[in-house]
Amino acid sequence: MNTPDMVALVLFGSLLLFFILKVPIGFSLILSSAITLIVCVDTPLQIIPQRLFTATDSFPYMAVPFFILAGNLMSEGGISQRLVKLANSLIGHLSGGLGMVSIAACMFFAAISGSSAATTAAIGGIMIPEMVQRKYGRSFSAAINAAGGTIGVIIPPSIPFVTYGVLTGTSITSLFIAGFGPGILMGLALMIVVAFISRKKGYREDKRAGFKDIAISFKESILAMLMPVIILGGIYSGYFTATEAAVIAVVYALFIGIFVYKNLNMKKLIKIFADSAVSTAGVLLLIAAASVFGWILTSNNIPKIIAGGILSISGNKVVILLLINLLLFIVGTFMDTVAALIILVPILFPIATAIGVNAVHFGMIICVNLAVGMITPPFGACLFVACGVAKIKLEQIVKSSIPFIAALVIVILLVTFIEPISMFLPRLLGAL
Amino acid sequence: MVQWLQKTSDVLNKVAVVFLGIALAVMTVVVFAQVIFRMIGASLPWSEEFARYTMVFLTYIGAGVGVKYKSHISVEAVVGILPSKLRAAAEVLIDILLLAAFYILIRYGMKVVSITMNQQSPAMKVKMGYMYFSLVLGAVIMTVHTLNNIVWDVKKVLAKGEVTE
Numbered sequence A: 001m002n003t004p005d006m007v008a009l010v011l012f013g014s015l016l017l018f019f020i021l022k023v024p025i026g027f028s029l030i031l032s033s034a035i036t037l038i039v040c041v042d043t044p045l046q047i048i049p050q051r052l053f054t055a056t057d058s059f060p061y062m063a064v065p066f067f068i069l070a071g072n073l074m075s076e077g078g079i080s081q082r083l084v085k086l087a088n089s090l091i092g093h094l095s096g097g098l099g100m101v102s103i104a105a106c107m108f109f110a111a112i113s114g115s116s117a118a119t120t121a122a123i124g125g126i127m128i129p130e131m132v133q134r135k136y137g138r139s140f141s142a143a144i145n146a147a148g149g150t151i152g153v154i155i156p157p158s159i160p161f162v163t164y165g166v167l168t169g170t171s172i173t174s175l176f177i178a179g180f181g182p183g184i185l186m187g188l189a190l191m192i193v194v195a196f197i198s199r200k201k202g203y204r205e206d207k208r209a210g211f212k213d214i215a216i217s218f219k220e221s222i223l224a225m226l227m228p229v230i231i232l233g234g235i236y237s238g239y240f241t242a243t244e245a246a247v248i249a250v251v252y253a254l255f256i257g258i259f260v261y262k263n264l265n266m267k268k269l270i271k272i273f274a275d276s277a278v279s280t281a282g283v284l285l286l287i288a289a290a291s292v293f294g295w296i297l298t299s300n301n302i303p304k305i306i307a308g309g310i311l312s313i314s315g316n317k318v319v320i321l322l323l324i325n326l327l328l329f330i331v332g333t334f335m336d337t338v339a340a341l342i343i344l345v346p347i348l349f350p351i352a353t354a355i356g357v358n359a360v361h362f363g364m365i366i367c368v369n370l371a372v373g374m375i376t377p378p379f380g381a382c383l384f385v386a387c388g389v390a391k392i393k394l395e396q397i398v399k400s401s402i403p404f405i406a407a408l409v410i411v412i413l414l415v416t417f418i419e420p421i422s423m424f425l426p427r428l429l430g431a432l
Numbered sequence B: 001m002v003q004w005l006q007k008t009s010d011v012l013n014k015v016a017v018v019f020l021g022i023a024l025a026v027m028t029v030v031v032f033a034q035v036i037f038r039m040i041g042a043s044l045p046w047s048e049e050f051a052r053y054t055m056v057f058l059t060y061i062g063a064g065v066g067v068k069y070k071s072h073i074s075v076e077a078v079v080g081i082l083p084s085k086l087r088a089a090a091e092v093l094i095d096i097l098l099l100a101a102f103y104i105l106i107r108y109g110m111k112v113v114s115i116t117m118n119q120q121s122p123a124m125k126v127k128m129g130y131m132y133f134s135l136v137l138g139a140v141i142m143t144v145h146t147l148n149n150i151v152w153d154v155k156k157v158l159a160k161g162e163v164t165e
Helices: A004-021 A025-039 A047-056 A060-076 A079-091 A097-110 A116-133 A138-153 A159-168 A172-178 A180-201 A211-236 A242-260 A266-299 A302-313 A317-334 A337-354 A359-375 A381-390 A394-417 A420-428 B002-039 B047-068 B084-116 B128-158
Strands: none
Touching: A004 A025, A004 A266, A004 A302, A004 B084, A025 A047, A025 A266, A025 A337, A025 B084, A047 A266, A047 B047, A047 B084, A047 B128, A060 A079, A060 A116, A060 A159, A060 A211, A060 A242, A060 A266, A060 B002, A060 B047, A079 A097, A079 A116, A079 A211, A079 A242, A097 A116, A097 A138, A097 A180, A097 A211, A116 A138, A116 A359, A116 A381, A138 A159, A138 A180, A138 A359, A138 A381, A138 A394, A159 A172, A159 A337, A159 A359, A172 A180, A172 A211, A172 A242, A172 A359, A172 A420, A180 A359, A180 A394, A180 A420, A211 A242, A242 B002, A266 A302, A266 A337, A266 B002, A266 B047, A302 A317, A302 A337, A317 A337, A317 A359, A317 A394, A337 A359, A359 A381, A359 A394, A359 A420, A381 A394, A394 A420, B002 B047, B002 B128, B047 B128, B084 B128
């Protein structure tokens, strides 16, 4: 009863069953781990609370609550409006003006937020109503902001990068620095799609902002734009760990939200802290539950066996990377990013190592692919947020999202097969 | 009984939310202090450990809020297309499965608590059993919320006609 095949069958079979029933992912992982331990493995169930505790008793993972909190403080503190204004003065005059502005503003916001749903909420919350008013069409406006939001986890900081870094022992600093290339590429790809569709549909642009307007909006948002410099500069120089940089981001966001932009009061602060704590608990519960699941996988050698199986299909690096991308894409359509990461990384990482893909580069491949999963139905965190803001149904946004998904799939392939997109910057800065 | 359950669940949740906000604020202050102290050449031996244990409590107490409002992430592929009656029945089944998970956490969590009661944490010298108790406490709170949810979910199954969310 305790051959690896049997363990894998019970573990994944029961997990699938719980998923279908719609049991929350975290508890599904705990339940199928418990069933597997009872049926197949001779390990006492105490291992479950022990692993759960150990997984959350982690200083690197503390970057998660602090980045969530910093992002929420920034968006409630009035930073989103300023970033939108900056983007508007820079590129509002291009074809598809407001669509372009949405993408650029998402890229800016991504540099202070580690979450894609938060990016869609912060920028889409402002841009979608504005675009609807200017007759861009509800579903198109929602689709643009959902797609732009996916960049949130690729341009650092990034909660998935932190998760991947802890899971694989890869330097979070290197991952953060590597994220810029793929993130900017995603932004450019989405802008091309916006320009193309807008030209076809005749969405008009604003008039070009004068140098003075650009200077003013720069001045207003410069304090927010400094935040990523502080975070990355601090980590890169080796002065802070990622977690400490995240807490400095929190203090910085508090400072400018309260004293400079004066948008935060006590009532708002209490709500932001409580909400951020609840979001944190959701993410960390997933991470903890997956660590129990992952422990059973590894202690029964299952990742090695799966890796061997995949490597026996083909030894060709290109074929294997395509297969991995296909798997990630399918899983990404119906699963949350962090949950998918913690289940798949232990399985896929040995394969990547075996075919000689750099750990940082592989992190980019996985995270970009799963980020795109946030705008692929049926489960797409960014789609849900954008639909909520635009007050439309999921079916309505799906059709408008297709060109954006297509563009991002091309980005996935470029990131997968052109290593320097990810690795150029870390190599240049010697951060490997 | 039903009213008592509702009230207990609501009160527990209110207390939990206040605790969560304070816990995150305390973590922020402590880790920030850790950075500042290191900059001036001193170091706080207890800060990292304190922040970590606070985060453990935050996780398992905070998970209860998600259970109460059923806001934990799940896979939305199949149940969504079921007719509303069946969907309500599935909700009851989920509640029962959750109770099973909490039972495991409470029963085996208590075992770990009693084993670790005579271990001390490296920096603060607190009994590790108290730290592991965060899991048990969280699971007890989640049990109360889920028992309360079951009452409502069963009512939906028994209700005549279509159920509106």
